[in-house]
Amino acid sequence: MNGPTDDVELAAHLVREAGVLAQRMRADGLDPQRKTSISDVVTAADHAAERLIVDTLARQRPEDGVLGEEGADREGTSGRRWVIDPVDGTYNFVAGLDWWCSALALVDGDDLVLGAVHHAATGRTWVGGPAAGPSVDGVPLPRLPDRSAAESCLVTYLHPPFYDTEVGAAFGRMVSGVATVRMLGSGTMDAMAIAEGRLHVLCQHSVPPWDRLPGEAIILAAGGTTRTVRAAGVEWYVAGAPTAVAEVAAALSGQRTP
Known part of the structure; x- marks a missing residue:
């Protein structure tokens, strides 16, 4: 099997690759399409980034299911499912703003296993879940302080x-x-x-x-x-x-x- 084999490493790899692809396609020019309203749009980059993740998972985790914002929906046999948002913040993405990301989560039945997020504008990648302490670019995040x-x-x-x-x-x-x-x-x-x-x-x-x-x-x-x-x-x-x-x-x- 080529590529990362650990779930955390794989998740980080997938969101980085999706984010880099989307950012490159934005630089080449986009033709956004309206979904439900003027603020709810989708682009070819959304679809391409989701397809990249789905195709990689089909090779790396063929028994796992997938669910994506842009239509990917496959039941697996393992009980696990990858939930994909190839471009979160598409209106910002189309408008040339930087507050957008590529993200995914892994669930096992009703249990949330981990999440991964890549911010293409800064190149930062967050991962975390019950089995993996939260980190950004491999540096652990401090515990979140409470406040009213x-x-x-x-x-x-x-x-x-x-x-x-x-x-x-x-x-x-x-x-x-x-x-x-x-x-x-x-x-x-x-x-x-x-x-x-x-x-x-x-x-x-x-x-x-x-x-x-x-x-x-x-x-x-x-x-x-x-x-x-x-x-x-x-x-x-x-x-x-x-x-x-x-x-x-x-x-x-x-x-x-x-």
Whole structure:
């Protein structure tokens, strides 16, 4: 078998290769296509980067399943599945901004095994999970410090059509108790900033597995927590410093923390 054989090494290799490919294709020019809205777009780079990962896994992990944002969906026989986001933050990617990444996660049944993220703009690669302490470029990350919501920078996104709905009202409760708010355009890159302690808590509703699991694995490995909350008819995902997560979740539900 050629190439990395360890899961952590393989995951890091896959996201680096996907990120490098996407970045090269962006430099050559893109023709973005709209998916569901003007802010939800896809490019040939997304498809090519996903195909690169899927083809490599077919050789390196033929018994594992795959699930990708751009359509890859194969059941395996091992019980394991690789969840792929070839370009997270595609609107930023198309706009020439640098807050985007290539990411994947490995799950075994219901267990989240590891996540890997590559930021092509800086060449940095994060990996982490229950069996692998969190690191960036091989350097271990320190344990994530706890902090309250009132001391935290919340990173989030809400599509404007939701602002004047019950979802928007829940969003308003959520953001009212934090120190400051950012909307940066890549949930997985937001998660990496949280894992490094530069941001503190993230929250967004209706988050698909490829947008959630890679960052979740690394945040959990760094000592953070995650939670899902049902509010205003949708499911919200909250991740980051444990106290801030609990307080944001309570705010979404219209509750007060002790």
